[in-house]
Amino acid sequence: xxxxxxxxxxxxxxxxxxxxxxCSYEVTNFRSLLWYKQEKxxxxxxxxxxxxxxxxxxxxxxxxxxxxxxxxILNITATQTGDSAIYLxxxxxxxxxxxxxxxxxxxxxxxxHP
Amino acid sequence: DGGITQSPxxxxxxxxxNVTLSCEQNLNHDAMYWYRQDPGQGLRLIYxxxxxxDFQKGDIAEGxxxxxxxxxxxxxxxxxxxxxxTAFYLCASSIVTQETQYFGPGTxxxxx
Numbered sequence: 001x002x003x004x005x006x007x008x009x010x011x012x013x014x015x016x017x018x019x020x021x022x023c024s025y026e027v028t029n030f031r032s033l034l035w036y037k038q039e040k041x042x043x044x045x046x047x048x049x050x051x052x053x054x055x056x057x058x059x060x061x062x063x064x065x066x067x068x069x070x071x072x073i074l075n076i077t078a079t080q081t082g083d084s085a086i087y088l089x090x091x092x093x094x095x096x097x098x099x100x101x102x103x104x105x106x107x108x109x110x111x112x113h114p
Numbered sequence: 115d116g117g118i119t120q121s122p123x124x125x126x127x128x129x130x131x132n133v134t135l136s137c138e139q140n141l142n143h144d145a146m147y148w149y150r151q152d153p154g155q156g157l158r159l160i161y162x163x164x165x166x167x168d169f170q171k172g173d174i175a176e177g178x179x180x181x182x183x184x185x186x187x188x189x190x191x192x193x194x195x196x197x198x199x200t201a202f203y204l205c206a207s208s209i210v211t212q213e214t215q216y217f218g219p220g221t222x223x224x225x226x
Contacts, residue, residue: 100211104156
C-alpha cells in the first residue's frame with residue numbers, strides 16, 4: 001500500500017522565520033511528488049517533482065526531491081502571515097492497479113504569527 | 115474563465131437520505147477525481163474517472179457512487195450506506211491521469 005508521511009504535523013513560527021517541511025514516501029511505482037497549499041478551501045498546486053536533486057523554486061518557496069532516500073522537503077524563507085495554511089504532499093503512482101492514483105500525506109499546518 | 119466548480123458549498127443530509135454533490139470543469143480535462151478530507155487527515159480518494167463512461171474505485175468507495183456521462187461533469191452521490199459522511203469533499207481534474215491535479219473549492223457535507 002502506498003504511504004506518504006509528513007512532518008511536523010503542525011508548526012508555529014514568527015514572520016521572517018525560515019521553515020522546512022518534510023515528506024517521506026513509500027510507493028510501488030513512483031512517477032512524481034506534488035506539493036499543494038490549502039487555505040480553507042481548494043488546495044492550490046505549488047510544485048511537481050520528478051527528478052532527484054533538481055530544486056524547484058517559486059519566489060520564497062523551494063522544493064527538492066531525493067528518490068534514493070524517498071523524501072522531499074519544502075522550504076519557505078522569510079515567512080509571512082499569508083503563508084499560514086495546510087501544506088499537503090502527495091505522490092503520483094505510475095503503474096499497476098494504482099495507475100494515476102495520488103496518495104496524500106496528512107498535511108502540515110503552518111501558522112505564521114506577525 | 116476556466117476552472118472547476120463544485121456545488122453546493124454546504125450540504126445537509128438527513129438520516130437515510132442520498133445526496134448528490136456536483137462537480138463541473140471547463141478545462142477540457144479527461145480525468146476527474148473525488149476526495150474526502152477529514153480533520154487531521156490528508157485527502158483520501160473515493161472514485162476517479164480517466165475518460166467518459168469509465169470510472170474506478172479509490173481507497174474509500176463504499177457508500178458512494180459516481181457517473182461520468184459527460185466529459186465536464188463528475189457528480190458524486192453519498193448514499194445512505196455511508197455511515198459517517200460528515201467531511202469536506204473535494205473534486206479535482208487533470209489533463210490525463212499522470213498529470214497535475216487541480217482542485218475545486220469543495221463541498222462541506224453535514225449530517226442533521
